[in-house]
Amino acid sequence: MLEKLGVIPIQVDLPFRLNHVNCFMAEGENGWTIIDAGLNNKETSRLWEEIIRDKHITDLYITHYHPDHYGHAGALQKKTGARVSMSKIDAENGRKAWTDEFINKIVGWYVASGISLKTAQQMVQNTADFKPLVTPAPTINHHIVEGEKVPFGNYEYEVIVTPGHADGMVCFYNAENQVLFSADHILPRITPNISYWFHGDSNPLKSYLASLEKVKQLNARFVIPSHGKPFYDANKRIEEIEKHHDDRLNETLAALSEKSTVNEIYKRLFQWELTIHETRFAIGETLAHLEYLRSTGDCTRELHDNKWIYMKR
Numbered sequence: 001m002l003e004k005l006g007v008i009p010i011q012v013d014l015p016f017r018l019n020h021v022n023c024f025m026a027e028g029e030n031g032w033t034i035i036d037a038g039l040n041n042k043e044t045s046r047l048w049e050e051i052i053r054d055k056h057i058t059d060l061y062i063t064h065y066h067p068d069h070y071g072h073a074g075a076l077q078k079k080t081g082a083r084v085s086m087s088k089i090d091a092e093n094g095r096k097a098w099t100d101e102f103i104n105k106i107v108g109w110y111v112a113s114g115i116s117l118k119t120a121q122q123m124v125q126n127t128a129d130f131k132p133l134v135t136p137a138p139t140i141n142h143h144i145v146e147g148e149k150v151p152f153g154n155y156e157y158e159v160i161v162t163p164g165h166a167d168g169m170v171c172f173y174n175a176e177n178q179v180l181f182s183a184d185h186i187l188p189r190i191t192p193n194i195s196y197w198f199h200g201d202s203n204p205l206k207s208y209l210a211s212l213e214k215v216k217q218l219n220a221r222f223v224i225p226s227h228g229k230p231f232y233d234a235n236k237r238i239e240e241i242e243k244h245h246d247d248r249l250n251e252t253l254a255a256l257s258e259k260s261t262v263n264e265i266y267k268r269l270f271q272w273e274l275t276i277h278e279t280r281f282a283i284g285e286t287l288a289h290l291e292y293l294r295s296t297g298d299c300t301r302e303l304h305d306n307k308w309i310y311m312k313r
Contacts, residue, residue, distance in 0.1 A: 006153030026153030089168030114261025164208025195284025
């Protein structure tokens, strides 16, 4: 199918348990377009230098601001002069999320979540360590919007805005072939991390579930994700992901058998060893599920001794 679409997949390695991100290239009338860029590190730079050596790159589409998609965009733009396009929301998130001003605020939020000051500082340092992996930031030449039509390879795609995993994430859909470039919105084997990151959408899980229902209306036949291999039947996978979150919400509610901090609840839900990097995601995911339950009236939150305490209604 990728050959029919005129699309070349580029697997970019990542130094995490999730060890790769799929980027994509396609040739157009005036040159080549790239979707996503990987982290800004030496390995990624060498990979792209080899790939683009004899190619004229005109455009770079960024699906969302997370480092494994956005990080090398600025460096790639400098090398190629490409026009960079992404949503306005995530262009702003990419600009703000790794500033000292924002990072310096995070430790207080982690402490409010019941995390020890030492661990909170390690988690904040882990966030700060990403700064060289996302700089230089690209100049955003165009803000992608819902319903916009963009050429990619042999076909034209409609922009589908799918907030949840990131506030301004976009997917690309071709109705003629029922093909969806799903970015991190729908993945074949794992569920995308849905986290509250102390900025932006205060109820990302609600947004994500609404985005799943929105994409379900497309009835996409073939899905090309940013992690893992392409697969068939988007709606079947959407239903599996929806069931996962329904189960996870029930598990989160069960973990609220007594008044608890976010840290206490996360430890009941993630009963295996995590790195500091993974702990950040686990805390964010726990918060996202708690805030969803708070929005539905299933739990409440109060501030005691500068810590958030959640309790079942």
